[in-house]
Amino acid sequence: MPNESGVVLGGLWKGKLPLLGGQLDVTISVVPLAGGKYFGALDVPAQKISRTITEIIVRGDSVLMRMPSVSSHYEARYDAAKQELSGDWSSGGVKSPVVLRHSPMPTTSAPGARLTPPYREEEVVVNNPTARLNLSATLTVPAGPGPFPAVLLVSDVDGQDRDGTIGDYHMLGALADYLTRRGIAVLRYDDRGVGQSGGNTSTTTTAMRVSDVQAAMNFLRARLEININRIGMIGHGEGANVALLAAGQPLPPAFVVSLAGYGLPGEQTLLEQQVAELRATKLDPALVQVAYERQRTMYGIIRNTNPPQAQAIVSNMLRQDQPTLTPEAATASAAKMLTPWRRFFLAFDPIAELDQVKCPVLLLNGTSDQQAPADMHLEALEKELKSFNRAVTVKRLPGVNHLFQPPKTEWTLMNGEMMPLFSPAAEETIREWIMGLWTKDVKH
Numbered sequence: 049m050p051n052e053s054g055v056v057l058g059g060l061w062k063g064k065l066p067l068l069g070g071q072l073d074v075t076i077s078v079v080p081l082a083g084g085k086y087f088g089a090l091d092v093p094a095q096k097i098s099r100t101i102t103e104i105i106v107r108g109d110s111v112l113m114r115m116p117s118v119s120s121h122y123e124a125r126y127d128a129a130k131q132e133l134s135g136d137w138s139s140g141g142v143k144s145p146v147v148l149r150h151s152p153m154p155t156t157s158a159p160g161a162r163l164t165p166p167y168r169e170e171e172v173v174v175n176n177p178t179a180r181l182n183l184s185a186t187l188t189v190p191a192g193p194g195p196f197p198a199v200l201l202v203s204d205v206d207g208q209d210r211d212g213t214i215g216d217y218h219m220l221g222a223l224a225d226y227l228t229r230r231g232i233a234v235l236r237y238d239d240r241g242v243g244q245s246g247g248n249t250s251t252t253t254t255a256m257r258v259s260d261v262q263a264a265m266n267f268l269r270a271r272l273e274i275n276i277n278r279i280g281m282i283g284h285g286e287g288a289n290v291a292l293l294a295a296g297q298p299l300p301p302a303f304v305v306s307l308a309g310y311g312l313p314g315e316q317t318l319l320e321q322q323v324a325e326l327r328a329t330k331l332d333p334a335l336v337q338v339a340y341e342r343q344r345t346m347y348g349i350i351r352n353t354n355p356p357q358a359q360a361i362v363s364n365m366l367r368q369d370q371p372t373l374t375p376e377a378a379t380a381s382a383a384k385m386l387t388p389w390r391r392f393f394l395a396f397d398p399i400a401e402l403d404q405v406k407c408p409v410l411l412l413n414g415t416s417d418q419q420a421p422a423d424m425h426l427e428a429l430e431k432e433l434k435s436f437n438r439a440v441t442v443k444r445l446p447g448v449n450h451l452f453q454p455p456k457t458e459w460t461l462m463n464g465e466m467m468p469l470f471s472p473a474a475e476e477t478i479r480e481w482i483m484g485l486w487t488k489d490v491k492h
Contacts, residue, residue: 055106055126057086061148065092065137076102076113076122076148079460087460087472090115098166099229101472111135122146167191167228174237176263181246183260185237186210188228189273197278197482198233198271200264200301202257204285204308205393207249210236212284215468219284219451222470223478230479235268253392257290258297265294265301278302278486280407282478285420285450286310289398296404303408303485305478308420308450311428314393315347317420324418342369350386351394359386399432408439410481412474414448416455441481445474 058080064071075091077099088102103114106126111133113122124135124146131150136143167190174183190196201220203212211221224234240247240260261281268274280303283291288309295304310317322343326336346365350358363382367373373381411429413422420426422444433440447455454471 055109055111056128056150057104057106057111057126060151061133062151063146063148065146066144074146074148078102078104081458081460085458088113090118099226101476122148124148165225165228172235172267174235174260174264174267176260178259178263179240179247179256181240182244183237183240183246183264184210184244185235185264185267186224187233187235187271188224189233190228190231194233194273195275196231196233196273197486198235198268198274198280199227199305199482200261200268200279200281200291201234201236202261202281202283202287202290203239204287205389207239207242209242210238214451217451217453217468219470223282223475226470226475227479227482232479232482233268233274235264237264250387250389253389254286254290254396255293255392257286258293261290261294262297262299265299280304280482282307284308284452286393289396292398292402292405292409295407295409296401300405300407303410303482304405305410305481306412306429307452307474308413308417309411309425309429310398310420311425311432312398314396314398315344315351317425318347318394319344320421320424321419324421328418346385347394350391355386355391359383362386399428402429402432403436405433405437408485409433409437409441410478411440411442412445412477413443414445414450414452414471414474416447417450419450443477445471445477448474 057078059078061076061078063074065074072092072094077089077091079087081087086104088104090100090102091098097118100115100117103116105112109126111124111126115121118139120137120139122135122137124133126133133148135146137146165188167188170187170189172185172187174185176183201224203220212219213221220236224236228234238245239249240252241249265279268279269276279301281291281294281301282305283289284307288306291301291304292306292309295301312320319340323336323340326339342365346362349361353361359379359382362385363375363378366378366381367375411426411433413420413426415422426442426444430440430442448471451468452471452474453459453468454473456466459466460469
């Protein structure tokens with residue numbers, strides 16, 4: 049899609065960068081974003097430069113590409129007829145003429161089509177001897193001998209696959225790809241009852257998930273290419289709470305990154321989420337309050353009544369609220385509200401055991417998060433952790449939502465449709481913080 053000046057940059061731009069005694073192959077991948085902006089990434093394989101963020105500014109037929117992390121920039125003219133960029137590449141005070149030629153971005157629209165990543169990808173099985181089950185997983189390892197730092201990705205509530213798939217968005221898969229390309233090995237797995245993993249999601253409580261992540265950590269510790277002293281966890285939502293629980297037990301991770309972790313008790317979290325959903329529909333505030341009180345009553349019954357009685361009472365309440373609901377449908381809906389996971393989560397206090405967490409922690413939340421608003425959850429976690437742990441870093445990301453997507457104006461445009469992506473600012477914040485942990489170690 050051309051911008052107002054007719055410049056079409058979407059695709060791959062390839063050329064040769066002159067170097068004393070030879071040339072370097074250079075590729076810049078450019079993806080159009082909404083609002084006339086672009087996302088760019090630089091690859092120079094010979095110098096092991098991979099997916100380096102490239103800022104792109106277009107004025108008329110002039111194109112400026114900046115690569116701050118490698119102290120380089122490229123000033124060029126766009127030639128529509130030749131599909132070329134011609135200009136000067138500046139790096140380290142040296143300016144060289146460079147021509148980049150356009151080629152289409154490789155298509156991945158065919159079923160199962162996927163570009164081969166520049167790292168090793170291995171399908172593995174994680175055995176959890178405590179729960180007597182196996183978890184299907186993917187381990188991605190950077191190119192080279194290692195040993196590498198590593199992270200374990202832990203998903204939010206409900207059974208999710210290893211990529212954290214929601215429609216066309218693959219939250220955990222995107223984060224794993226980003227980190228692995230930048231020197232960090234990543235292990236991610238299908239939750240219990242998902243894919244080829246054993247167990248049942250609805251019967252798995254937050255506390256039970258701790259044994260899954262402990263088993264996954266031990267899997268990483270047994271790998272020769274992984275640095276055993278630099279294995280951490282990145283958890284999203286409930287997954288962040290699972291990671292923090294594991295960090296307070298023997299053999300903790302080296303660090304924890306909390307992505308929108310919950311800081312309020314489970315019952316309050318679920319009630320606040322319901323209120324946010326109802327308010328989003330523009331429902332009358334008085335009716336929102338009625339629904340809130342009704343739901344709170346149901347949760348009180350679930351928490352304080354034995355399951356058979358609770359199911360009968362909740363089923364009756366549902367039929368009173370929805371007269372057209374059949375007895376069978378009401379019973380089925382009540383049963384879904386009485387799973388072992390929900391009964392545990394309603395009584396779960398995420399800050400009760402945080403005083404045992406001694407490792408560095410990064411708390412990240414987006415300012416547009418409606419499921420775990422930062423002014424409720426982030427502040428509660430921050431206050432508790434900082435009361436006894438000095439290695440706590442807290443950041444709020446403007447415009448980022450609960451799924452760590454940036455504002456829609458920054459989404460990728462593909463075939464005329466806006467496609468969600470993991471916030472680039474969040475990705476780089478995570479990478480920079482993790483790698484900075486060892487920079488500090490070296491300095492001390």
